[in-house]
Each structure stands twice: as C-alpha cells, then as structure tokens.
Amino acid sequence: MLGIENLRVVYHDVISVLNGISLTLNEKEILIIIGANGAGKTTLLRSVAGMIDFYDGSIVDGDIKMNGASIKGLDATDIMKRFGLTYVIEDRPVFWYLTIEENLGAASFSRWDKQVKADIEGIYSLFPVLEKLRHRKAGYASGGEQQMLAIGMALMTRPKILLLDEPSLGLAPLITEELFSTIEGLNQSGITIVLVEQNAHAALDIGTRGYVMETGRIVLDGSSRELLENEDVREFYLGSGKRERKSYKDAKRYKRRKRWL
Amino acid sequence: MVDFTQALGAGTLVGLVYALLGLSIVIIYRASEAFNFAIGEFLVIGSFLFYIFFFDLRIPLLVALPLGLLAAGLVGALVERFAIKPLLGRSPLSMTIITLGLGFFLRGCVQLIFGSHSYSFFLELPDITQEFGDLLFLSDPIWAGILSLSTFGLILFLLFRTRWGLAIRATSENQAKAMAFGIDARFILLIVWAISSACIAVAGIMISNFGALSSMSSIVGLRAIPVVLIGGMDSIVGALVGGIIVGVCESLAGAYIEPMGLVGFKEVAPYLLLLIVLLIRPYGLFGQIRIERV
Numbered sequence: 001m002l003g004i005e006n007l008r009v010v011y012h013d014v015i016s017v018l019n020g021i022s023l024t025l026n027e028k029e030i031l032i033i034i035g036a037n038g039a040g041k042t043t044l045l046r047s048v049a050g051m052i053d054f055y056d057g058s059i060v061d062g063d064i065k066m067n068g069a070s071i072k073g074l075d076a077t078d079i080m081k082r083f084g085l086t087y088v089i090e091d092r093p094v095f096w097y098l099t100i101e102e103n104l105g106a107a108s109f110s111r112w113d114k115q116v117k118a119d120i121e122g123i124y125s126l127f128p129v130l131e132k133l134r135h136r137k138a139g140y141a142s143g144g145e146q147q148m149l150a151i152g153m154a155l156m157t158r159p160k161i162l163l164l165d166e167p168s169l170g171l172a173p174l175i176t177e178e179l180f181s182t183i184e185g186l187n188q189s190g191i192t193i194v195l196v197e198q199n200a201h202a203a204l205d206i207g208t209r210g211y212v213m214e215t216g217r218i219v220l221d222g223s224s225r226e227l228l229e230n231e232d233v234r235e236f237y238l239g240s241g242k243r244e245r246k247s248y249k250d251a252k253r254y255k256r257r258k259r260w261l
Numbered sequence: 262m263v264d265f266t267q268a269l270g271a272g273t274l275v276g277l278v279y280a281l282l283g284l285s286i287v288i289i290y291r292a293s294e295a296f297n298f299a300i301g302e303f304l305v306i307g308s309f310l311f312y313i314f315f316f317d318l319r320i321p322l323l324v325a326l327p328l329g330l331l332a333a334g335l336v337g338a339l340v341e342r343f344a345i346k347p348l349l350g351r352s353p354l355s356m357t358i359i360t361l362g363l364g365f366f367l368r369g370c371v372q373l374i375f376g377s378h379s380y381s382f383f384l385e386l387p388d389i390t391q392e393f394g395d396l397l398f399l400s401d402p403i404w405a406g407i408l409s410l411s412t413f414g415l416i417l418f419l420l421f422r423t424r425w426g427l428a429i430r431a432t433s434e435n436q437a438k439a440m441a442f443g444i445d446a447r448f449i450l451l452i453v454w455a456i457s458s459a460c461i462a463v464a465g466i467m468i469s470n471f472g473a474l475s476s477m478s479s480i481v482g483l484r485a486i487p488v489v490l491i492g493g494m495d496s497i498v499g500a501l502v503g504g505i506i507v508g509v510c511e512s513l514a515g516a517y518i519e520p521m522g523l524v525g526f527k528e529v530a531p532y533l534l535l536l537i538v539l540l541i542r543p544y545g546l547f548g549q550i551r552i553e554r555v
Binding site for chain 2: 049051054055056075076077080081086087088089093094095096097098102103105106107109110153154156157
C-alpha cells in the first residue's frame with residue numbers, strides 16, 4: 001500500500017541523510033526497520049508522515065506513494081486524515097503537562113465523531129494501568145506507562161498504518177516484551193505496522209519482513225526469518241556472531257570491510 | 262485607613278486590566294516561547310479598530326465591541342501568518358526579536374493612518390459608581406475590572422473546558438508531538454495569536470476609556486512586562502496575581518510615595534517590586550516547576 005521510491009532527504013539544505021531509499025509496505029504486515037544510530041530511520045518515518053519540513057528537512061528526490069498516488073508534500077494532518085497514517089515519534093511522545101485522560105483527548109482532536117468517549121474506555125480496558133492514573137499528569141508516569149499511553153493515543157486517531165519509532169527506548173526488557181506483544185495484538189486487529197527498532201532481536205521476532213539501513217541506504221532486506229539468520233545481521237545487530245575476541249582496532253577494520261557500501 | 266482601602270480597591274480594578282494584558286503575553290509565551298514585545302502596538306491597534314466601529318461608524322456598542330475584537334483578532338492572525346509563521350521551528354529568541362521590530366513597524370503604520378494626536382474616547386456605559394462611606398469607586402474602573410475579569414474567565418474556560426483549548430495546551434507543550442497526533446500546530450498558533458490580540462484589544466479599550474486614545478497609549482502595554490515576570494512567564498494564575506500586584510503597587514505608590522515629592526514614582530514602583538521578586542524567585546511567583554526526568 002505504501003511505496004517509497006529512491007527517496008533522498010536533506011536537512012538544512014546540506015546534510016544528506018537519506019541517499020536513495022526504496023521500500024514497500026504491504027497491507028497488514030509488521031515491517032521492521034533496523035539500523036545503527038544515524039542511519040536515517042527516524043528521518044524516513046518523518047518523511048512518510050509529512051513532518052520532514054517541520055524539522056527543516058526537504059525531500060530532494062524520489063517519491064512516496066500511497067496506493068499509487070504521491071503523498072509527497074502533503075501536510076502531516078492531511079496524511080493522517082486521508083490515509084489513517086499515524087506516526088508515534090521517538091521517546092514517548094506524550095504531553096507531560098496534561099493528564100493521561102487529557103492526553104487521550106488531545107490525540108482524538110482530529111476526530112469529530114461521537115465514539116471518542118467509548119474509544120477512551122477501550123484504551124483503558126487495553127491498558128488498565130492507565131485508567132488508575134487517568135487524572136495524573138503524564139509527566140509523572142513511568143516510562144512503560146508513558147509508552148502505553150503513547151500507543152493508546154495513537155489508537156485514538158484510529159490508524160490504519162502505525163509508524164512506531166523505537167518504542168522500546170529506555171524500557172526494561174520485561175516491559176519491552178509486553179509492549180511488543182501488544183504491538184503484535186494491534187497488528188492482528190488489522191493495523192499495518194512499521195516498527196523502527198534498535199532492539200533488533202525482539203523486533204524481528206514479531207516482524208513479517210525487515211529492512212536494514214545504514215548511512216541513509218537500505219543494505220539488506222528480507223523476511224524476518226531470513227534476517228534473523230543472516231550472518232551479518234547476527235554479527236552487527238544481534239551481537240551473536242563469531243565468538244572470538246577481537247581487539248578494538250581489528251573490529252573496526254573488520255567492520256569497515258564488512259560495510260555494505 | 263480609608264486612603265489605604267481606596268488605593269487597594271482602585272489598584273485591584275486596574276490590576277485586573279493588567280492581568281488581562283499579562284494573560285495575552287502568557288498564552289503566546291506558552292505556545293511559541295516568544296515574548297510579544299509588540300503588545301503596546303496591538304493594544305493601540307485593537308483600540309483604534311474598535312474606535313472605527315463605535316465612534317466613526319456609530320455601530321451600537323454591543324455589536325461594535327465583538328466586531329472590534331474580531332478585527333483585532335484578525336490583525337493578530339495576519340501578524341502571525343506573515344511575521345511569526347516563517348520562523349516556526351527556529352529559536353524562540355528570533356521570534357521575540359521579530360516582535361520588537363514588528364512593534365516599531367506597527368507603530369509607524371498607526372501614526373501614518375491615525376496621526377499622533379489624541380482621540381477622545383468615552384464609552385457611555387451605565388453609571389455604576391459605588392460609594393461606601395468615604396470610599397468612592399468610579400464607574401469606569403469598575404467596568405474595566407468586570408470586563409477584564411470576565412474576558413479572563415472566558416479564556417480560562419476556552420483553554421480548560423473545550424477541545425480547542427486542549428489542542429492549544431497540547432501544542433503549547435510540544436508542536437512536533439501535537440502534529441504527530443493530528444493537531445494542526447500551525448493553525449493552533451494562528452488561533453493563539455488571534456485570541457491574544459483580541460484580549461489585548463479588550464484591555465486597550467478599557468484603558469483608553471480612562472482617558473483618551475493616541476498612538477502613545479502603547480506605553481501602557483509595557484506594563485505587561487512586570488506583570489508576567491512577577492507572576493511567572495508561563496503561569497495563567499501568575500498573570501492574574503501579577504496583574505493585581507502591579508495594579509495595587511502602582512496605586513499605593515501613587516497614594517503614599519508620590520505626595521512625598523517623588524513625582525512619577527508610580528510608573529517605577531512595579532519595576533522596583535519586580536526586581537525584588539526576581540531576586541527571591543527567579544521564575545516569578547507562579548513560574549511552573551518543570552517536570553524533568555533523566
């Protein structure tokens with residue numbers, strides 16, 4: 001349903017972050033994007049969500065197509081309304097000074113139907129802990145609670161496609177596991193998910209397909225299973241390659257040689 | 262004692278108008294972290310727009326007032342679109358500087374259109390002068406207090422009880438997050454400037470009603486600076502309390518210190534008080550304690 005063709009994005013007119021990315025997103029799948037810091041994962045999501053100009057970046061080449069029609073240059077709110085695409089930005093995008101209930105209300109701002117109240121109750125039954133804290137300011141909630149709230153807020157927009165930017169950031173492994181099973185559940189209820197993660201193992205476990213990004217390019221793609229078994233991915237992202245100890249210098253040279261550039 | 266109560270009461274009434282000025286600074290500060298130094302010019306323009314509707318076109322007050330405020334809001338929105346929006350995402354400091362320059366530009370426009378002489382400005386509001394024994398509160402300041410307070414209340418209602426208010430508060434906290442959840446942050450900013458501009462116009466009309474209106478009335482707008490700094494730049498309650506403090510301080514200085522020969526001390530007193538408050542509480546009395554997590 002979503003196709004990205006040879007996308008190039010530049011920040012502040014000089015810093016080239018995406019150097020020709022092409023990928024496709026199929027309906028009802030969980031697409032995993034992994035890559036090191038600075039690979040351009042967040043930039044990719046910002047471009048798709050129509051928020052790149054807000055960060056002073058611009059698309060200089062290529063196209064983003066939704067069901068064959070270009071969505072390049074559309075506003076974030078337009079993209080959300082027309083295609084049900086919601087972008088959950090990095091690092092717990094909740095409003096710290098609003099209560100949890102107000103947060104859910106704010107996230108449903110683009111909707112005018114009568115179902116909002118019922119949907120909020122739905123979120124509470126999905127994440128019962130949020131109901132207990134409903135009148136507390138979100139800034140005082142714990143990291144896990146904030147991330148649940150963020151997903152709850154994203155659901156309030158009634159998304160068809162959900163872009164999640166490192167939801168596991170700063171969460172304990174147990175909470176991460178819980179979060180990922182929630183994401184899996186959302187996918188089973190029919191939401192297409194793009195999951196950008198550093199936590200490659202956990203992500204690939206629930207994913208359908210995956211892409212590996214490095215310095216603004218896609219260097220590898222395949223089904224989750226293929227990626228999990230790929231030797232390079234195992235070594236660089238899963239940390240379970242050959243076990244022999246190397247000196248730092250060796251590792252660096254080796255990595256340079258191994259780069260898919 | 263009578264003098265004191267009189268000064269206190271009169272100061273509070275004027276203070277409510279200042280509080281409204283403070284509020285209009287606070288909502289812009291919260292939304293875009295910029296200080297609107299053009300507030301004085303907004304005040305004059307708002308008052309003149311009302312002047313045109315009410316005195317020139319002779320539209321009845323109950324129609325002219327909303328029309329004037331609407332026009333003032335429109336001016337605020339236009340200013341936002343042309344001067345502030347292009348700077349979105351840049352440092353708030355550059356927006357603040359822009360408002361300084363904007364102030365000079367608008368002042369020039371006003372002088373060009375209306376000249377720099379005074380216009381007599383008198384709203385024939387029903388006389389509600391109050392006398393309690395030796396105390397006397399004139400009708401105009403009472404009206405000013407009532408209208409400012411009700412505008413203040415209206416804004417509070419808008420911010421805390423409506424969906425648009427929720428969107429404004431969300432956008433004020435973080436524009437990127439708001440946009441990600443489908444709130445059109447740019448449009449919200451436009452609305453905030455329009456509301457702020459309309460509030461300033463209400464205050465401006467009340468202040469002009471005390472005397473006359475001229476392009477020099479813009480000086481009064483600067484009274485908002487001690488108001489918000491004493492109350493706290495980001496606090497709505499702070500604007501209300503700060504406004505009353507500044508009003509009372511001014512009025513007490515006028516009643517007790519000026520007769521000692523210090524003519525003009527009334528104007529300085531709020532700034533003196535401001536210095537003292539800032540020494541004790543650098544974020545103002547009600548400046549928000551930031552929720553910070555590491």
